[in-house]
Amino acid sequence: MANQAPAIELKGISKAFGPVQANKDISIRVMPGTIHGIIGENGAGKSTLMSILYGFYKADAGEIFIGGKKANITDSQAAIASGIGMVFQHFKLVENFTVLENIILGAEDGGLLKPSLAKARRTLIELANDYGLNVEPDALVQDIGVGMQQRVEILKALYRQADILILDEPTGVLTPAEADQLFRILGRLRSEGKTIILITHKLREIMETTDTVSVMRRGEMTATVKTSETSPAELAELMVGRKVLLRVDKKPATPGDVVLDVKNLKVKDEKGVERLRGIDLRVRAGEIVGIAGVAGNGQSELLEVLGGYQDGTGELLLNGQPLDLSGRHSDGQSRRARGVAHVPEDRQREGLIMNFHAWENTAFGYHHDASYQKNAMLMDNAAIKADTAEKMERFDVRPPDPNLAAKNFSGGNQQKIVLAREIERNPDLLLIGQPTRGVDIGAIEFIHQQIVALRDQGKAILLVSVELEEILALSDRIAVMFDGQVMGERMPDQTDEKELGLLMAGITDTANAHSVDEIEENLAHAGGDAGKEV
Amino acid sequence: MDVMPKWAEVILVPFISLLLAAFISGLVVFAIADVPDTAITMMDRIGARLDFVWGAAKLMVNGALGSTYGWGYTLYYATNFMFTGLAVAIAFHARLFNIGGEGQAMLGGLGVAIACLYIPWPHWSVALIGAAAMAGLFGAVWAAIPAWLQVKRGSHIVITTIMFNFIAASLLNYLLVNLMRPKGSMDPATAHFREATNLPTLHDLLAPFGIAFSKSAPANVSLLVAIAACFALWLLIWRTRLGFEIRSYGESESGAKYAGISPFKITMIAMIISGALAGMMAINNVMGEAERLVLNATEGAGFIGIAVALMGRSHPLGVFIAAILFGFLYQGGAELALWTSIPRELIVVIQALVILFTGALDNMVRMPLERMFLALRRNKAAGAN
Structure with a gap:
C-alpha cells in the first residue's frame, strides 16, 4: 500500500x-480507499x-494529479x-423528474431516451447490490425524502463512474438517523x-467517519493529521488558531x-397548504x-408569524396581552413596538440589506425610532452612525466601520450586526x-454567550436551529x-440526540426501536417540503 | 471592498462610454457622408469624409450650445428629461420598472390643460402651482392603477405601464378630437391658454439681471422647478424614512417584509411619486412651450426618461447631468437634420448608441477599468511591502 499512487x-x-487570497499554496494527498x-x-x-x-474555477497556480497522472x-465535464463526482450541499435534482431520469440527465447515450433509461435501470440494480444504495427508480424526486434525494445524488456520481466522491456539508438537512445511514453507505463505498x-x-x-483530516484556515492548509491521532479540541484549535470553548457555559x-x-397557531402558505397545524x-x-x-417542518413559518410577516390563525399572547395574527397590527413594526425582537434565519435575505452600509442596517426595522430622527421630515444619519459605532464596539464587529456595506463583512460579523441591533433594543x-x-x-x-446573557437578564428567548x-x-x-406540529417537549438533560432524532422524524413512541426505512418513509410522507432551502 | 474609487465609478465609466458612443456614431456618419465629386483619389475621399464628420460634430455642438438660442432648446428638452428621468429613477429605487412615463406625462398634459383652461388664475405663479398640482395628480393616478394591479392582482408593472401608454394616447386622441377641440378648429388641440397662465421664459427671467437670453427659445421657469425636484428627490431618497423604506424594499423584498415595511404601501407610494413627476413634465411642454394641449405633446420624452435614469444611475444628480446630455443630443440632432443631408433617423441612431453604451453595455467599460484599478492597487501594495 505504501508505494501506491494517491487517488488525488x-x-x-x-x-x-x-484582493482576497482564497487558497494559498495548498497541497494534499488523498490515498485511494480512504475517507478524507x-x-x-x-x-x-x-x-x-x-x-x-x-x-x-481555474487555479492561479498549482497542479492536480489524479491516480498519479497530471x-x-x-x-x-473534465x-x-x-x-x-460531486454531491453538493444543495441538491441539483429536477424535482418533477423520476429518480431514473435524474440519474441519466446529462449522461444520456444518444438522442433516444429509452435505451439510456434501460441501461440506467440495470446499472442502478447493480449499484444497489454493491453498495446498499436502494432507491425507487420510478418515484418522482419531489415525492421522496431528503435522505433519498441525497442518495440519488450519490448514485448520479457513481453512474458516471466516479471513483472519487466529494461531499459538501452532506448532513446539513438530515436527521441524525439519516446521517448515520449516510455514513454507513460511505463506509461501504x-x-x-x-x-x-x-x-x-x-x-x-x-x-x-474519516481516516485522515485536513484543516484549513484563512485559505491555507494548517494541518493534515490521522483522525485516530487527534481530538476535537485540537482540531477546533487548528481551525480557529486559538483555544475555543466547545461547550456553552451557563447557569441553570x-x-x-x-x-x-x-x-x-395555524398558518397556511399561498398554495393553501397548512404549514403550521396547531x-x-x-x-x-x-x-x-x-x-x-x-x-x-414549519420552524420558518413559526418565526415568520411571530415576527409579524406571515398571517396565521389561533391565539398569541405577549405578557398576557393579545398580539394580532393578521391585519394592520400584525406587521414587523407593531411587533417591535411591543417588545419582540427577531434575528431571522437568513440574515442575507431578511436580516440585512446586503448593499446597505452597516449604519443603515442598524436602523433597519427601527428606522422610526425617535432617536434616529433629526426633525419631523429627515432622519439623523449622524446619530445613527454614532449609535452603530457604539454597537459595533460592544459586539466586537470587525472591522468596526459603520460606513462599510453589509456584504463586505464576514458571515460572523454580519450576524453580530443583526444581533447587536436586536439585542440592544432590550x-x-x-x-x-x-x-x-x-x-x-x-x-x-461569542454569539452563544450573548444569547445566554440576555436570558440571564430575564428575557424570553425562542431559539430555532x-x-x-446547538439546541442541546x-x-x-x-x-x-x-x-407543522410540536411532537413533544423534552428537558435537555433528560434526552439525547437519538430520542430527539426520532421525534424530528415524527415518531413519538421513542422507547421502541425503529428502522431507518421507517423514518425515511415517515419523512417522505410528511407533506412538508423538507428539502427546501431556508 | 469597492474595487474602484468613487470618482471613477461616477465620472470615468460614463465618460468613457460616451466617448465610445461618439466614436461609433462618428463611424456611422463617416460611412454615409456626402463626398463631393471633385474628390477622386482614395486619400481625397477619406479626407472629405473626415471633414464631413468633423463638420457634423461642430454643427451639433454649435447648434445646441453655441448660442443662447441653442441653449434655450437644449435646456427645454433637458427639463422634460429631468422630470421623466426622475420618475423612472424613483421607481427604480423600489425595483419597479415604470415604462409608463410617456402615458403619465400625456395625462399630466391633460391635467395642465384643464387647470389652465377652466380656472381663472390671477398670476402665472399661482397658475404654475395649480397646474403642477393637477399635472402631478393626473400622472399619479395614471401610475397608481398599474401599481395597484401589480400588488393586488399580480399583473406585471412593465406590461401594464406599457399598455397604459397606449390607453393614454387613445384617450387624449378622443378628448382632443371630440371634446376639447374649439368649435370650428380643424386641429386636434385645445384652445390657447389665457395670457395669465403663460410662463416666463429664461429670457424673461434673466433680463432683470442684465443677462441677454434668446427670446424665441422655449426654456422657461419649469427648469427651476425640475432642478428643485432633483434636490427634493435626493432628500427624499437618502434622508427620509420613506426613502429608506423605498430603498430597502427595492434592495430586498424579503428583507422589507421582515422589517415590517409593507410592499403594498411602498409600491403604491413609489409609483404615485413616479407618476406625479412624469406628469409634471407637462408644465414644461404644455404650459411653458405650446401653451395649449396638442396631440402627441410628449414626443417620446417618457421613454428618453428611462435612458436618462439608467445613465444617471438613478441618482438625482446623475439624472440632472444625463438630462442635459440628452437635451444636447436632441437639439444638436435637430440642427443636424436641418442643415445637413444626415437623415432625421440617424439622430435616433446616435441617441440609441448613447443609450446602448451608457446603459446596456456598462459592464464592457466597467470590468476592464475594475481590473486596471485592482492591478494598480496590487502594485501599490507590493511596492509598500
Whole structure:
C-alpha cells in the first residue's frame, strides 16, 4: 500500500479573487480507499478548493494529479471524465423528474431516451447490490425524502463512474438517523475502493467517519493529521488558531412569568397548504426554548408569524396581552413596538440589506425610532452612525466601520450586526433563527454567550436551529417540530440526540426501536417540503 | 471592498462610454457622408469624409450650445428629461420598472390643460402651482392603477405601464378630437391658454439681471422647478424614512417584509411619486412651450426618461447631468437634420448608441477599468511591502 499512487494529489494550489487570497499554496494527498475530511471555518477556502478540483474555477497556480497522472481539469465535464463526482450541499435534482431520469440527465447515450433509461435501470440494480444504495427508480424526486434525494445524488456520481466522491456539508438537512445511514453507505463505498472527500464543519462527523483530516484556515492548509491521532479540541484549535470553548457555559435557568403564549397557531402558505397545524407553546421570562427539527417542518413559518410577516390563525399572547395574527397590527413594526425582537434565519435575505452600509442596517426595522430622527421630515444619519459605532464596539464587529456595506463583512460579523441591533433594543422576547449558520467557531462562542446573557437578564428567548448540538447546548427546554406540529417537549438533560432524532422524524413512541426505512418513509410522507432551502 | 474609487465609478465609466458612443456614431456618419465629386483619389475621399464628420460634430455642438438660442432648446428638452428621468429613477429605487412615463406625462398634459383652461388664475405663479398640482395628480393616478394591479392582482408593472401608454394616447386622441377641440378648429388641440397662465421664459427671467437670453427659445421657469425636484428627490431618497423604506424594499423584498415595511404601501407610494413627476413634465411642454394641449405633446420624452435614469444611475444628480446630455443630443440632432443631408433617423441612431453604451453595455467599460484599478492597487501594495 505504501508505494501506491494517491487517488488525488494537489500541489501548491493558489487562487485569488481580487484582493482576497482564497487558497494559498495548498497541497494534499488523498490515498485511494480512504475517507478524507476537510474542515475549516466559513470562508477558510474549502469550497473554493473543491470548486477548483471540480473545474468551476481555474487555479492561479498549482497542479492536480489524479491516480498519479497530471490532470488538466478545465470544467466539470473534465472532472467527471477523470472520475470525480460531486454531491453538493444543495441538491441539483429536477424535482418533477423520476429518480431514473435524474440519474441519466446529462449522461444520456444518444438522442433516444429509452435505451439510456434501460441501461440506467440495470446499472442502478447493480449499484444497489454493491453498495446498499436502494432507491425507487420510478418515484418522482419531489415525492421522496431528503435522505433519498441525497442518495440519488450519490448514485448520479457513481453512474458516471466516479471513483472519487466529494461531499459538501452532506448532513446539513438530515436527521441524525439519516446521517448515520449516510455514513454507513460511505463506509461501504470506501471498502469497495472508492475515495471520499468529506467537507464539513462538524467536528463530530470528522471524528466518527474519516481516516485522515485536513484543516484549513484563512485559505491555507494548517494541518493534515490521522483522525485516530487527534481530538476535537485540537482540531477546533487548528481551525480557529486559538483555544475555543466547545461547550456553552451557563447557569441553570430560573424561569419567571409566561412571556409568550402560543395557542393553536395555524398558518397556511399561498398554495393553501397548512404549514403550521396547531402549535401550542409557551416561553417564560429567563428561559431559552429551543425548537429542534429538520429544516422545512414549519420552524420558518413559526418565526415568520411571530415576527409579524406571515398571517396565521389561533391565539398569541405577549405578557398576557393579545398580539394580532393578521391585519394592520400584525406587521414587523407593531411587533417591535411591543417588545419582540427577531434575528431571522437568513440574515442575507431578511436580516440585512446586503448593499446597505452597516449604519443603515442598524436602523433597519427601527428606522422610526425617535432617536434616529433629526426633525419631523429627515432622519439623523449622524446619530445613527454614532449609535452603530457604539454597537459595533460592544459586539466586537470587525472591522468596526459603520460606513462599510453589509456584504463586505464576514458571515460572523454580519450576524453580530443583526444581533447587536436586536439585542440592544432590550426586548421582552427574542426570536432567533439559526443564530450561528455560516458563522465561524470563534464567533459562535461569542454569539452563544450573548444569547445566554440576555436570558440571564430575564428575557424570553425562542431559539430555532437545525443544529441539534446547538439546541442541546443552549436550550433550557426543547420542543421538537415535525410537519407543522410540536411532537413533544423534552428537558435537555433528560434526552439525547437519538430520542430527539426520532421525534424530528415524527415518531413519538421513542422507547421502541425503529428502522431507518421507517423514518425515511415517515419523512417522505410528511407533506412538508423538507428539502427546501431556508 | 469597492474595487474602484468613487470618482471613477461616477465620472470615468460614463465618460468613457460616451466617448465610445461618439466614436461609433462618428463611424456611422463617416460611412454615409456626402463626398463631393471633385474628390477622386482614395486619400481625397477619406479626407472629405473626415471633414464631413468633423463638420457634423461642430454643427451639433454649435447648434445646441453655441448660442443662447441653442441653449434655450437644449435646456427645454433637458427639463422634460429631468422630470421623466426622475420618475423612472424613483421607481427604480423600489425595483419597479415604470415604462409608463410617456402615458403619465400625456395625462399630466391633460391635467395642465384643464387647470389652465377652466380656472381663472390671477398670476402665472399661482397658475404654475395649480397646474403642477393637477399635472402631478393626473400622472399619479395614471401610475397608481398599474401599481395597484401589480400588488393586488399580480399583473406585471412593465406590461401594464406599457399598455397604459397606449390607453393614454387613445384617450387624449378622443378628448382632443371630440371634446376639447374649439368649435370650428380643424386641429386636434385645445384652445390657447389665457395670457395669465403663460410662463416666463429664461429670457424673461434673466433680463432683470442684465443677462441677454434668446427670446424665441422655449426654456422657461419649469427648469427651476425640475432642478428643485432633483434636490427634493435626493432628500427624499437618502434622508427620509420613506426613502429608506423605498430603498430597502427595492434592495430586498424579503428583507422589507421582515422589517415590517409593507410592499403594498411602498409600491403604491413609489409609483404615485413616479407618476406625479412624469406628469409634471407637462408644465414644461404644455404650459411653458405650446401653451395649449396638442396631440402627441410628449414626443417620446417618457421613454428618453428611462435612458436618462439608467445613465444617471438613478441618482438625482446623475439624472440632472444625463438630462442635459440628452437635451444636447436632441437639439444638436435637430440642427443636424436641418442643415445637413444626415437623415432625421440617424439622430435616433446616435441617441440609441448613447443609450446602448451608457446603459446596456456598462459592464464592457466597467470590468476592464475594475481590473486596471485592482492591478494598480496590487502594485501599490507590493511596492509598500
